[in-house]
Amino acid sequence: MIAWLVLGLVLLPVSLLAAALCWLLAALWRARQNTGAASQRARPPLKTLPLWIRRCLLGFGLLSLLSLLAVARPELHLAGWLGRYGLLSGLYLLSLWLLKQPAHSKSRPLPLQGLLPGLLGGSLLAAMIGLGNALLNWSLVVQSLCWPGIENACLIYLYLAPESRATGLAMHSNVLGSLLAVSLPFWLLTLGARQSLLRRLVVLLSLLCIVGALILTQSRAAWISGALGSLLAARLFLSASWRQGLAGTGLAGLGLSLWLWPAGWQLISQRLLALFHPLDSSGTRLQIWASGLQMLRESWASGIGLLHFEWRYPAYAVSDVPAAHLHNSYLQSAVESGLPAVLLLWAALLGLLGSPRHLSPAGQAAWLSWGIWLLSALADCTFFDLRLSCWLVLCLVLIRLDRAQVQQWHTLKRQLGEEVRQATEQALGTF
Numbered sequence: 001m002i003a004w005l006v007l008g009l010v011l012l013p014v015s016l017l018a019a020a021l022c023w024l025l026a027a028l029w030r031a032r033q034n035t036g037a038a039s040q041r042a043r044p045p046l047k048t049l050p051l052w053i054r055r056c057l058l059g060f061g062l063l064s065l066l067s068l069l070a071v072a073r074p075e076l077h078l079a080g081w082l083g084r085y086g087l088l089s090g091l092y093l094l095s096l097w098l099l100k101q102p103a104h105s106k107s108r109p110l111p112l113q114g115l116l117p118g119l120l121g122g123s124l125l126a127a128m129i130g131l132g133n134a135l136l137n138w139s140l141v142v143q144s145l146c147w148p149g150i151e152n153a154c155l156i157y158l159y160l161a162p163e164s165r166a167t168g169l170a171m172h173s174n175v176l177g178s179l180l181a182v183s184l185p186f187w188l189l190t191l192g193a194r195q196s197l198l199r200r201l202v203v204l205l206s207l208l209c210i211v212g213a214l215i216l217t218q219s220r221a222a223w224i225s226g227a228l229g230s231l232l233a234a235r236l237f238l239s240a241s242w243r244q245g246l247a248g249t250g251l252a253g254l255g256l257s258l259w260l261w262p263a264g265w266q267l268i269s270q271r272l273l274a275l276f277h278p279l280d281s282s283g284t285r286l287q288i289w290a291s292g293l294q295m296l297r298e299s300w301a302s303g304i305g306l307l308h309f310e311w312r313y314p315a316y317a318v319s320d321v322p323a324a325h326l327h328n329s330y331l332q333s334a335v336e337s338g339l340p341a342v343l344l345l346w347a348a349l350l351g352l353l354g355s356p357r358h359l360s361p362a363g364q365a366a367w368l369s370w371g372i373w374l375l376s377a378l379a380d381c382t383f384f385d386l387r388l389s390c391w392l393v394l395c396l397v398l399i400r401l402d403r404a405q406v407q408q409w410h411t412l413k414r415q416l417g418e419e420v421r422q423a424t425e426q427a428l429g430t431f
Helices: 002-011 016-033 037-042 051-069 074-099 111-135 173-192 197-216 220-237 240-260 262-276 281-298 309-315 329-337 339-353 361-376 386-429
Strands: 140-146 154-160
Touching (some): 002 016, 002 111, 051 329, 051 339, 074 386, 111 154, 111 173, 111 197, 111 361, 111 386, 173 197, 173 220, 173 361, 173 386, 197 220, 220 240
């Protein structure tokens, strides 16, 4: 079963359909395993979520559905709710069921550690495609089994073409940058693990590929959030010698890049300096945010509705700047679903994430992955791409399972310590 899950994660950034088929096969395999009563007894029960989190999620769902009575086109809102929140909720529950394992011994890895090759392989495959689109002059378009009347709605959609920025398969550069950024904690976790020098060299070369593709996406939100998250991950997962080695390698690579590719670094510096330029994309973001605040001010209770933004935006635009979204996930969700509903949603999300203190290193990497995305969400709306949102939902599942297993381990240690104490007292009482 774990092989199908890993393969699905590798294929996730390339094809959502292929990943779904792999996970469906894994679900069928698990259902077959669960037919025996012994396997049912072997799995320990997973504790339910705290009551306040369940109430927040229930309140968000009810308020979002009640918005059907207030939005202009209820069918669009319902389709958006099912395609975004309903689908991701189903993935969350399915992943919990698939990854909940029997109480394992020391030789059995945590679910996150078992899925780590899939997370790494998927991000590396996406990075290689992004590098090819940015650096190679290739061209390939394959579209098959398409839905009539909807652009690019195909079950098989392969698009490779030379681009000025690193892009994925039918994936915007900002989405690819966010996907690569959230994968960095897992790469640094793997780099710091005890393994042979050859394997560490392979991981290091793969990490350089990830960073190179991330730079070529020219996504400033991914640059900043990925850099900050990597600093924290390096502090957690790498020893002092490894941090010094990576710093030296990074400086050497920077010098080599400046010598071999001066025009590219000039472009990167211009992109960073444009953050403070009022007439560049940062300035247009301010105008788009101002338009979004006007939309929120008018429809703060119920929101304008999911999938309503593009045709409602021109009526609120403060300038002639076009926008497909608000370039801020927090503002976008509030405008679409209403302020009361979205406050419940974000409160529940923070409750599910919790604190990284009582997590294993693998769980902390998943927690940092979410932290990187939450930071980048201040300047972009990459959650709309289901390949990235499925990645984040899976990390949320792994955080919950990891926290439950760590708590179970501490409980067993306390019980064992109590038994040892009682046995010692009884032994001393016999003298």
